[in-house]
Amino acid sequence: MSATGFGPQSAPQSTSPAKLVVDGVSKWFRTPRADVQALDNINLRVEDGEFICLVGPSGCGKTTLLDIIAGLTPADQGRVLDDDKPVDGPGRHRLVMFQEPALFPWLDVFGNVMFGLKRTPGLTDKQRREIADQHLQLVGLEKFKHAFVHELSGGMKQRIALARALAPDPHVLLMDEPFAALDAITREQLYGDLQEIWRSRKKTIILVTHDVREAACLGDRVFLLSPSPGRIREEFKIPLARPRDINSPELAAIVQRMTLALRNHLGPRKEAAE
Amino acid sequence: MKRTLVGVAFFAALLLIWQAATASGRWSPVLLPSPWLVAEYLWDALRDGSLLEATAVTMKRLLVGYFIGVAIGLPLGLITSTSRYFEDTIGALALGLQTLPSVCWVPLALLWFGQTEMAMLFVVVMGTVWSVVIATSAGARNIPPIYARAARTMGSEGFDKWTRVILPAALPYVVSGMKQGWAFAWRSLMAAEIFVTILTGFGLGQVLQYGRELSSMDQVIGVMLVIVLIGLIADKVLFSPWERFLHRRWGTGFK
Known part of the structure; x- marks a missing residue:
């Protein structure tokens, strides 16, 4: 169903599936005192039209990972393949929506x-x-x-x-906590809109957030990250039908499981992320 | 409408005070001519064309020098913003030369170029360029980094990024720098014209100076009024549109 009326003439569709592969990516930040590892051997395969969420507390390197996928920051090890082509810089095939709107x-x-x-x-x-x-x-x-x-x-x-x-x-839409600065009512409205747009456009999306509920509401698959260094610890498939309501009890059950898992990965010393 | 009335009333009151002061007879009319005498001078000078000619000479010097100054200052400012080394070198030079009152360039310009238009042009360019360099560089360094990041992901790199993103993003700074550059250029040109007689054209500053030499105070005050008027018109014509643009788009200033 093409409710929004996007004809083939208006939006040039790519012919081959836009698969995105993150292959063994590691990243260090060099400070005068020490090298801090931000990302440790990150591997991801994103299928065409998939909605992926990366969740973790601040400092887990999720924004750095998104920057590397966007080509804004080079990886120290490993590589990112966009449609089988290695990413070597930013470009219009992977557009980013930032936490601030960054409108001109x-x-x-x-x-x-x-x-x-x-x-x-x-x-x-x-x-x-x-x-x-x-x-x-x-x-x-x-x-x-x-x-x-x-x-x-x-x-x-x-x-x-x-x-x-x-x-x-773009092949892939990268979203870096785009709803973090909004009030709860506006945010929940946008969850609905984004799901509708994603369904009608069949766009591959990678969304980064620290909000487990947001990830469970939007993602087909959710990856949990833990910090210092940033690692992918666990993958959750979200089997719920769409459009999903962020306040539904089924969603709450999944959120509870994910929050527990995240807490375990973070260890006893740190409190769980929001 | 009400604002216009208030403005008209204010300036009418100033004229009245001036008129009353001359009518009181406490000051010699040689030193303080009445508004009528000044108006008479302006009318005569307007009719015989000398005032318009002097204004044209001055404006040509100012505009040509100003636009050369901006054309040099904008790219130089952008280059300065790109690296810490440029900031420590070009930036420091610009800051130093900006603090130098631009009338101080007049003796140097006279020795280098003689009593020529080139000397005038040089003084105006020097008055303009450093303010523009400093403001543009500060503006480019202070834009939110996210603008450049967003632009790069949308395929804007290199020249396109500098002209379509960084320069417009720095516009609030650039416009205030251009305004300051204009003020400095205008002041330095007046000083230069008062100091130096150039035979290829008599500017407003020179007419002002002749007024002093002839002890004709109506001419001195009349030309001063013209200089103020040109400053006001330039502000309205050259900068008000830009400032309105900034207020409307950035949402700054009170409405």
Whole structure:
């Protein structure tokens, strides 16, 4: 079902499945006193159209891992393959939605959504405008096309950031705690919207969060990470039907199991993550 | 409308005080001419074309020098922001030369270029460039790093990143730097024109100086008024649109 009306002419679909592979990635941060290992031998395989969540407390290297996948930070060991091609820098095939919206104040809403599209080859200017309009509709903000960034609420800003990241049709959408700065009501609304958009666009998504409930609500698979150095400790498959309600009892049961597991991995000295 | 009225009333009151002061007879009219005398001078100078000609000469020097200064200052500021070494070298040089009152360039410019337009241009460029360098560099260094990261993931690298992301993101700083550069350039040009007679064109500063030499106070005050007026118009025409742009887009300032 294509409820949002994305024709094949509007969004150029890649032909081969966009599989993302993280292959033995390790990362150290060098400080004048000592080398701190941030990531230790991370391995991930993400299938086309899958929604993956990485959960862990702050300091577990989850944002660093996302940066490495995005190509913003090089890995010290191992590599990332995007569609079988090694990642050697940032690029429009792996777009990032950050915790802050990172929208550009000198552009209006439409200009922000157009920013990535203008740098996407193989489109005419008319197609770019159409795609930008469609994505503003997708996030329900077509009325705010000519608004300026400071005029939007926090939730609206993140919707525009989502539209901006989706518009150039990346292989993978990387989300770095995109809902952490929002209030609970807006956040739960966006969980619903994101699931709907993910279903209609069939986009591969990797989301990083410290919120176990958020991960269980959104992910097909959830990976638990523990800090110093960051390691993947456990994988959970979330078998619940979609769209999921974050307040459902089935979800709560899974969240409880994951929280317990996370607590075990963190050891007795540290309190569990939120 | 109300604001306009208040403004008109304020300046009318100033004129009245001035008129009353001259009418009181306490000061010699040679030293304090009445507003009417000044207005008469301005009207005559306007009609015989000398005032417009002087304004044109001055504005041409100012605008050409200013835009050269900005054209040098913007890229130099961006380059300065890219590395700590540039900051310690170009940045320190810019900071030092910015604290030098730009009228101090006049003697050097005279010895290097003689009594030529080139000397005037040099003084104006030196007045402009360092403020722009410092502001642009500070602006580029203070933009949220997340802008550059977001831009890079969307395929904006190199020249595109500098012109389409970093420069616009630094705009609040850049505009205030350009405004300061304009003020410095304007002051240094007036000083230079008062100091130096250049035969290829008589600017406002020179007309002001002749007013002093002829002890014609109506001319001195009249030209001063024109200089103030040009400053105000330049602020409105050159900078107000930019400041409105910043206020609207960044949501800064009170509405």
